[in-house]
Amino acid sequence: MFTRVKSAVASFMGGIMAVSSINNSDRSGGSDLPLKYPYMRPKFLGLSPDEIECSADHIARPILILKETRRLPWATGYAEVINAGKSALNEDQACCEVLLVKKKPIGSLTPRKTSTSRRRSSLPNSVGMGMWENDACICPQDSQEGLIFHYWALFDGHAGSGAAVMASKLLHQHIVEQLQGVLEVLSNLASLPPTVLGDEPNHQSSPCTHRTLNRAASLHGATGAPGSPCTPPTRFFVEKKIYHESLVIGALENAFKIMDAQIEREKSIYNISGGCTVLVVVFLLGKLYVGNAGDSRAIIIRNGEIIPMSTEFTPESERQRLQFLGFMQPHLLGGEFTHLEFPRRVQRKEVGKKMLYRDFTMTGWAYKTIEDEDLRFPLIYGEGKKARVMATIGVTRGLGDHDLKVHDSNIYIKPFLCCFPEVKVYNLTQYVHEADDVLVMGTDGLWDVLSNEEVAETVTSFLANCDPDDLNRYTMAAQDLVMRARGVLRNQGWRIDNDRLGSGDDISVYIIPLMFGNRQP
């Protein structure tokens, strides 16, 4: 499939830089450190250096798809296209794996007094491409060796491709490691996860410590106090029921945190440029976990119905969190920004007049008398895709960006960014899925120009016209989706249906058929 694209691209080759020079320009970025990983396209595309070179054509913008001989688990479809020139390289990255969480030697989970919170086990390997090379994946959910899970991920880089490439290489390994920490618990679905690991449920006889007694005694009789810790003793040990699902969510959350910390740590020895959003889907024990940190999006299309599986994190959607932080920790604003929001910049001549504003506690607007402090630049400024935190970044969750500063200042952006995903869960076993029921994952390049409804309509009608036995249909549908979001070059611009502007951004799309999830135990 790529060959066809490549030949179509060939005629535009005169206009593009050699990829090697692109790489160099991206690599340097003022840093003398070596790259942690070289620039690449997703491993599963299996592109040669030559093909990678051809793909970086901002004029032809060839749509890359899986070669027919290559398959992703569940016959997942994938397609991507580079931006129209906003960055030299395609800063989106993708990764798809079937992974094994290996059992650890017996007893290794028993905590020790001196143990650190993070174990340093060797990172397990992926199960390997061979398992789904020639057909839809047929994997045991559980194996003698441990627990198998499926993993799809999209990374949308900004200000360089370093963080996105690194996360696409490593995030799944951190997820494996986090899941390994709860493997024994996840393997025992018959009882709830224990509150304390390696401990017998033997609370009733244990005496309260001195400290516990103190607080317990002082809280006894407090207005509206709940069951006080020691009195009566039966209420002290009321425990919250935590379900297995929550442990998988926690594992994903902490994997993101550890990935971000690794980027920060290794920036001192490698050149890891920029930051990236992350959208991951993990299929484990019959459930899909969709974790999102950024402005990519996942939706499920089931029998034509749209089920949103993520929400976007942007300066607008996270305004109140960011303003609250700016209010609580004003030093983070460096004396240059105000945590208040105004409909536009305040001018000096307006001091003393009443202007619309809103604070972190408000969703409505009110008038306030403008003071000198209000002349500072607003922490959140701009609307929609133009909204920025401290005039710098348009996305508020993701990995990397540790060195990102407001231009010409010493004000760091990172404290306002959050590396944690929001995780939504979809129980695949609760529904019977047909061949056209899919999960669509796309970077913002897709969703900026196509609504959920347009995507669902496009995919549904495309799949309806395919041979149901053709396992390439999901990749062809992804290609169609990317084509519709990119559009065609007309009058010096990319145009889509109804003469709207197409996306000039990098676009990456997975289409994951859900029926294969049902076929596994």
Added chain:
Amino acid sequence: MFTRVKSAVASFMGGIMAVSSINNSDRSGGSDLPLKYPYMRPKFLGLSPDEIECSADHIARPILILKETRRLPWATGYAEVINAGKSALNEDQACCEVLLVKKKPIGSLTPRKTSTSRRRSSLPNSVGMGMWENDACICPQDSQEGLIFHYWALFDGHAGSGAAVMASKLLHQHIVEQLQGVLEVLSNLASLPPTVLGDEPNHQSSPCTHRTLNRAASLHGATGAPGSPCTPPTRFFVEKKIYHESLVIGALENAFKIMDAQIEREKSIYNISGGCTVLVVVFLLGKLYVGNAGDSRAIIIRNGEIIPMSTEFTPESERQRLQFLGFMQPHLLGGEFTHLEFPRRVQRKEVGKKMLYRDFTMTGWAYKTIEDEDLRFPLIYGEGKKARVMATIGVTRGLGDHDLKVHDSNIYIKPFLCCFPEVKVYNLTQYVHEADDVLVMGTDGLWDVLSNEEVAETVTSFLANCDPDDLNRYTMAAQDLVMRARGVLRNQGWRIDNDRLGSGDDISVYIIPLMFGNRQP
């Protein structure tokens, strides 16, 4: 209607204290200051002191309803019942008014350099009961004198009735005052609210100030920077469009803030005990604004469909906000609490073991190695109705509580509480409403025992069996709802359908028919 209740109550009178002595016990609370307002029941019930005395019977728990000769706007139904003994008085309060936002003298909105952010105008009066005394209200939405709006409110007090009584007397006046500040803007629906008051839209020619230029210049060329303030000038003046609706929301939000500040201020001269949740509904210019700070709830039932119009704010629903605050400002925890959440109290012998926890960034759970610090009491502890902030309070938004401390400590709760409501908007003019389409407002006493579906089913079937011309039907439906939530005294306990436990809490319910909103311009 009350008379019938009163006679039913009479036989239980031996068991209750005289209201005067109840009042005294509530009044004192260790304070020598005078009450700001005496204890009362809602003004619109028109109860005599004798009737108020009878109502405070924790054994009979008479259900109080509107007398037949009294009407609320739109023939609104209302019913209430006292708790089963958890506090001497019914700590719920209610207020319903039709209010006029008076025009101010021309020119008074012109801002002055020296103006303070809060004007000290005289507070306008309510339109007066006479308008709906004898029939459903027929009020002009707008009048020569200003703007008229409808107002329904429920206050659920705790740790005393002072804050609830005060808020029920004054909050609507603060709303009037806030709306007065934007009256001219709201009266001109033909154009969007101006960003600056009393200013001609004359931006293009204004030069940037020195400070603005500095920031603008420094941001010019920043990675991903939006339109920099001064360059190009056309982008500097891009303004966010703010709609009239947002100004009403902002007015409600700030009215709550000012009400809370007034309680704090006047606590030095009056005895204003406890705190209260607030649920208000404002009908203005064709829209219903539902503002909620606390755990009361409002739903619309339209053609049998349930439309939730509020969400509850509890230690569980606001966990991440509270933990984030505790993490950012650890001194607020007084060295006694940890911002981390655990499924139960940690015991000293568990230090060094791995226990489930979650931080403010997480919705899932993971294991961490327990350290000494984790022995502190969790900031959020308990589940469901028993969840508490710092072992003290089970609701996280509302008014008052300025003096509330953790028992036997100097740790204040108030920094963790939020006085701002969440405001949801329902455009009445977008739908045609039938006689059985209603908005139900209730304190948590109702919703603790009845689900949205049960409430909708109860109200819908009750109204279907009423004479559609009987304007008392909404009050009778409210009475029925309170009866079903309270239940009957059986085997020394209050029992409802299916032998479930009835609510032992104060219960207050409005049922507001929506068709009357459509009949007004």
